[in-house]
Amino acid sequence: MEKSQKASQSLVGEFGVSDEIEELLLTLPRDKSFDGSSIYQYEGAWYRPVFLAGLISSRKHFQAKDSDVIVITFLKSGTTWLKALTYAIVSRSHHAIFDSNSPLLTKNSHDLVPFLDFAYYPNNNNSSEHISTDEPRIFGTHIPYSSLPDSIKNSDCRIVYMCRNPFDQFISHWKFLENLAQEQNVQPISFEEAFELFCKGIHSFGPFWEHVLGYWKASLENPRKILFFKYEDVKEDTSFHVNKLADFLGCPFSDVEKSRGVIEEIVKLCNFDNMKDLEVNKTGRFRGTGIKNSNFFRKGKVGGWTDYFTPSMSERMNKLIEEKFSGSDLTFEMS
Numbered sequence: 001m002e003k004s005q006k007a008s009q010s011l012v013g014e015f016g017v018s019d020e021i022e023e024l025l026l027t028l029p030r031d032k033s034f035d036g037s038s039i040y041q042y043e044g045a046w047y048r049p050v051f052l053a054g055l056i057s058s059r060k061h062f063q064a065k066d067s068d069v070i071v072i073t074f075l076k077s078g079t080t081w082l083k084a085l086t087y088a089i090v091s092r093s094h095h096a097i098f099d100s101n102s103p104l105l106t107k108n109s110h111d112l113v114p115f116l117d118f119a120y121y122p123n124n125n126n127s128s129e130h131i132s133t134d135e136p137r138i139f140g141t142h143i144p145y146s147s148l149p150d151s152i153k154n155s156d157c158r159i160v161y162m163c164r165n166p167f168d169q170f171i172s173h174w175k176f177l178e179n180l181a182q183e184q185n186v187q188p189i190s191f192e193e194a195f196e197l198f199c200k201g202i203h204s205f206g207p208f209w210e211h212v213l214g215y216w217k218a219s220l221e222n223p224r225k226i227l228f229f230k231y232e233d234v235k236e237d238t239s240f241h242v243n244k245l246a247d248f249l250g251c252p253f254s255d256v257e258k259s260r261g262v263i264e265e266i267v268k269l270c271n272f273d274n275m276k277d278l279e280v281n282k283t284g285r286f287r288g289t290g291i292k293n294s295n296f297f298r299k300g301k302v303g304g305w306t307d308y309f310t311p312s313m314s315e316r317m318n319k320l321i322e323e324k325f326s327g328s329d330l331t332f333e334m335s
């Protein structure tokens, strides 16, 4: 097989992968991703080559510190938002939140909170640039719980996880790829085909169900290490969750901060409309993959899926939710 065929191109861009990863890819089950590129199954989850390379490299090289904060999400579940909120909470002693110099006003949160998999990606020449020297360090990732680097599991670092109802998550992912396809003037796979792949769990970092359940169960077993949020709950009462996250991360808001309205300022700063309108998010690009930052902001709402799902799709999704989550006590708000 030609090298160019092995590390397939995708709408979100692709780095080359090492010969070691190329050889591994040849041994793994392969299928088609939402954007038509190849994805590979490794330890039960599906990855584009670049993310699999990043996962393997971060497992080899990443040494978590007890003070680290790891922001973990299923993709299109509010990663950009949770990274901003976490960064604002944790860095408030370094940067005044209300200050016009706040890095959150001039940088996209993905650049402030690097993806672990990119930061440790072997062919990423800028990798050291991605790693802040400020402590606590904050990293993001979509890696499933079962495949996390050991040092994350074994250290005292904290994990905050956010999931989203699968209806809105799927639509958000689909619309994201549809946008990229339009920008690049290529044809993505059909909406129906993408839905079929989602239901079968064949999509980046999927299956969705296993990802969410993995972190849900781990958070119940180890609530001091893993805080589990749902996008819909955070949307409903952001201040409450900001306060809860600060407590969990060991940097609670003082009474003085509370009376000065710091929590509300953080909520406002990271609010969807505010972030979407920042110059950097209107015109900048994510340095990890080069895609436009504007692609991380679409509607930012709960329940938008009703405009896209047919009755039979809804029925199928509801059945899957019932089948996969029954007995777990995990429920989702759909509107």
Ligand SMILES: Nc1ncnc2c1ncn2[C@@H]1O[C@H](COP(=O)(O)OS(=O)(=O)O)[C@@H](OP(=O)(O)O)[C@H]1O
Pocket: 073, 074, 075, 076, 077, 078, 079, 080, 081, 168, 171, 172, 173, 175, 270, 271, 272, 273, 275, 296, 297, 298, 299, 300, 301, 304
């Ligand atoms: N600040 C803020 N508040 C609320 N919602 C927000 C925010 N920023 C981004 N979004 C919405 O999150 C969706 C993108 O998900 P992710 O950030 O997880 O994307 S990614 O996985 O990092 O590519 C995507 O959801 P949809 O609008 O439903 O597509 C974004 O609009």
